[in-house]
Amino acid sequence: MKKILVIDDESIVRISCERTLAPEGYEVRVASGGREGLTFLEEETFSLVLLDLKMPDIDGIEVLNTIKAKWPQTKVVMITGYSTVDTAVQALRLGAFNFIEKPFTPDTLISAVKEIFDRMDQKPEDNTRG
Amino acid sequence: MKTNLRHPEKSIAAKLIIAIGLLMLVVSFIFWYAIRMKQEKDIMSLAQKYAVSFADFTKRSTRLSMLHFEPEEIQQTLENLSTPVGVNKVSIFDHQGRISYSSATQDVGKSVDKTTIACMGCHSDPEHSAQLIPSPQEWNVYKAKGGTSLKIVRPIPNEPSCSGAPCHQHSKEEKILGFVEADLSLALLDEALLKQGLALTAYVITFVLAVSLFLGIIIYKIVSKPVQVLVDGMGKVAGGDLNHSVPINSVDEMGILASTFNSMIGDLKAARDQREKWTHMLEEEIAKKTEEIRNTHANLMQTEKLASLGRMAAGVAHEINNPLTGVVTFSHLLKKRFPPESTEAEDLNVIIEQSERCSKIIKNLLTFARATPSDKGKVNINDILNRTIFMVKNQEKFHHIKFIEKLEDEQLVVFGDASQFQQIFLNMIINAADAMNGRGNITVRTRKISEDNNDFAEIEFTDEGSGISEKDMPKLFEPFFTTKPVGKGTGLGLSVSHGIVKHIGGHIKVKSTVGKGTSFFVRLPLSE
Numbered sequence: 001m002k003k004i005l006v007i008d009d010e011s012i013v014r015i016s017c018e019r020t021l022a023p024e025g026y027e028v029r030v031a032s033g034g035r036e037g038l039t040f041l042e043e044e045t046f047s048l049v050l051l052d053l054k055m056p057d058i059d060g061i062e063v064l065n066t067i068k069a070k071w072p073q074t075k076v077v078m079i080t081g082y083s084t085v086d087t088a089v090q091a092l093r094l095g096a097f098n099f100i101e102k103p104f105t106p107d108t109l110i111s112a113v114k115e116i117f118d119r120m121d122q123k124p125e126d127n128t129r130g
Numbered sequence: 131m132k133t134n135l136r137h138p139e140k141s142i143a144a145k146l147i148i149a150i151g152l153l154m155l156v157v158s159f160i161f162w163y164a165i166r167m168k169q170e171k172d173i174m175s176l177a178q179k180y181a182v183s184f185a186d187f188t189k190r191s192t193r194l195s196m197l198h199f200e201p202e203e204i205q206q207t208l209e210n211l212s213t214p215v216g217v218n219k220v221s222i223f224d225h226q227g228r229i230s231y232s233s234a235t236q237d238v239g240k241s242v243d244k245t246t247i248a249c250m251g252c253h254s255d256p257e258h259s260a261q262l263i264p265s266p267q268e269w270n271v272y273k274a275k276g277g278t279s280l281k282i283v284r285p286i287p288n289e290p291s292c293s294g295a296p297c298h299q300h301s302k303e304e305k306i307l308g309f310v311e312a313d314l315s316l317a318l319l320d321e322a323l324l325k326q327g328l329a330l331t332a333y334v335i336t337f338v339l340a341v342s343l344f345l346g347i348i349i350y351k352i353v354s355k356p357v358q359v360l361v362d363g364m365g366k367v368a369g370g371d372l373n374h375s376v377p378i379n380s381v382d383e384m385g386i387l388a389s390t391f392n393s394m395i396g397d398l399k400a401a402r403d404q405r406e407k408w409t410h411m412l413e414e415e416i417a418k419k420t421e422e423i424r425n426t427h428a429n430l431m432q433t434e435k436l437a438s439l440g441r442m443a444a445g446v447a448h449e450i451n452n453p454l455t456g457v458v459t460f461s462h463l464l465k466k467r468f469p470p471e472s473t474e475a476e477d478l479n480v481i482i483e484q485s486e487r488c489s490k491i492i493k494n495l496l497t498f499a500r501a502t503p504s505d506k507g508k509v510n511i512n513d514i515l516n517r518t519i520f521m522v523k524n525q526e527k528f529h530h531i532k533f534i535e536k537l538e539d540e541q542l543v544v545f546g547d548a549s550q551f552q553q554i555f556l557n558m559i560i561n562a563a564d565a566m567n568g569r570g571n572i573t574v575r576t577r578k579i580s581e582d583n584n585d586f587a588e589i590e591f592t593d594e595g596s597g598i599s600e601k602d603m604p605k606l607f608e609p610f611f612t613t614k615p616v617g618k619g620t621g622l623g624l625s626v627s628h629g630i631v632k633h634i635g636g637h638i639k640v641k642s643t644v645g646k647g648t649s650f651f652v653r654l655p656l657s658e
Contacts, residue, residue: 010452010455012452013456015456016455016456016458016459019460019463020463054448081448081452102451102452102454102455103451103452103457103458103489104458105459105462105482106458106459106463107462
């Protein structure tokens with residue numbers, strides 16, 4: 001089962017992701033903040049985390065660092081507003097797989113997620129993206 | 131100084147003239163007095179000599195009549211002798227003082243006053259006639275009616291022809307037989323003396339006046355006038371007229387004073403000019419600095435205003451992105467439930483399109499807020515311009531617009547993001563076309579310029595449009611400011627362009643004439 005965790009403080013973004021990805025056959029769980037997300041990650045293993053950059057409790061970059069340290073197998077895609085693209089680039093350097101700009105269409109999200117799972121299927125041993 | 135001028139008697143000239151005049155008066159008076167005394171003495175001496183000779187002449191005239199003892203003859207001779215002007219009377223009296231003969235016949239037989247010169251001239255005591263004064267006084271001057279008179283007494287000494295005369299009037303033992311007394315008027319001499327005195331006085335007064343006048347003129351010329359000129363000059367200088375100079379007409383102390391004064395004025399003037407120059411320079415410098423500060427302040431205000439607007443826009447945009455994600459996602463999800471050609475699907479397409487439009491506006495806003503990811507490098511401005519113009523030329527909007535390209539031959543290389551530059555140029559061209567309602571010439575010119583020792587690539591976009599009013603000019607670069615019809619312009623084109631250009635150290639200048647057209651000058655720093 002392809003398990004995806006969505007961490008975003010905006011419920012509409014969480015719901016949008018869930019409603020877009022669930023029909024595509026992914027198991028989606030949502031967390032409303034960095035802390036909650038990390039708790040879920042402790043509970044179960046996710047293949048992919050869709051992570052918002054700007055959150056009130058713990059910053060997206062910090063959550064990314066924790067994930068990279070604790071669960072190196074888990075891929076991370078950053079969700080970012082336009083103004084935080086510079087930070088998103090920084091996130092890529094820190095090990096995020098890709099980033100998606102808000103507002104995104106369902107197609108954009110699906111193709112981005114699909115791309116990641118396709119790659120994982122091809123090279124299951126590849127943990128990081130350069 | 132001025133007080134003295136109001137009181138001429140206190141001036142140096144007046145003091146000098148008064149002092150010298152007084153001195154001359156005193157000296158002249160002394161001379162006048164001495165001359166007067168000398169004249170009187172000389173005249174008296176002459177009068178005495180004349181009187182002595184007159185008395186002797188009387189003696190000689192009567193001698194023969196005396197020897198022959200002819201009293202009538204003697205009396206007649208005396209009367210004759212007294213006739214000329216100046217002879218008052220002539221008398222002959224004996225040693226006892228009895229007047230024997232006199233031109234004044236009423237005196238004959240009378241005695242002379244023994245206290246007068248007639249006796250006292252030789253005798254110290256009238257009772258003791260034997261006592262003689264060693265040097266007898268023969269004459270006397272006294273005041274009489276009609277003027278001063280000179281009285282002279284001459285003794286008639288005994289001689290052999292007298293004592294031996296047949297009349298036997300006088301004995302041999304008698305030493306003095308009698309006296310001739312002449313009374314002469316000095317009126318004529320007094321008159322001459324008076325006239326001489328008056329003339330002398332007139333001469334002295336004339337002399338004193340002439341010398342005083344001459345001195346006055348000299349002092350006025352060499353002291354008062356130059357001093358007055360100096361005083362006037364100082365007054366003018368004190369009043370602020372430093373161009374005034376005192377004429378130098380002499381080489382004396384006054385001349386030295388005047389030339390010293392002139393050189394002092396020169397120094398003062400030079401100092402004042404220097405001071406004024408400094409003041410002027412200072413004022414200019416202050417004005418320049420004030421202008422610079424004002425400009426800097428205005429720029430700062432503008433930058434700060436745009437920055438805060440940018441921050442606000444970014445915040446708003448960022449917040450809108452989240453709900454927009456929901457709108458887009460759910461529109462798509464909803465659309466899938468309807469057949470593709472259904473009205474519902476069409477309507478949802480409108481929602482999706484409009485959401486995308488919102489998204490675009492937000493992107494522009496965020497570009498304006500300088501959060502654009504950029505792919506910076508060295509770019510050739512002319513190449514980008516050519517590409518942009520080529521791109522728009524084929525669009526319908528530009529079918530009636532002619533592009534006049536005057537591009538600099540030299541390569542203008544700027545460091546930055548090519549797509550951002552293209553966006554700026556596109557904005558400029560679209561604005562130009564809109565200003566001309568899609569008809570006319572757009573001139574695009576590039577050139578290399580120097581500003582404050584920095585090299586810039588200047589890209590000029592000139593249209594023949596309606597121009598920008600002075601009222602709109604300050605708001606030109608503000609986000610959401612637009613003169614285009616609602617829905618046509620976002621009001622972000624120029625503010626986005628401005629943000630990008632500012633970010634890389636350039637600036638945009640505008641020149642516009644209402645009704646004639648507008649020129650935008652985009653200046654980008656040249657890459658080294």
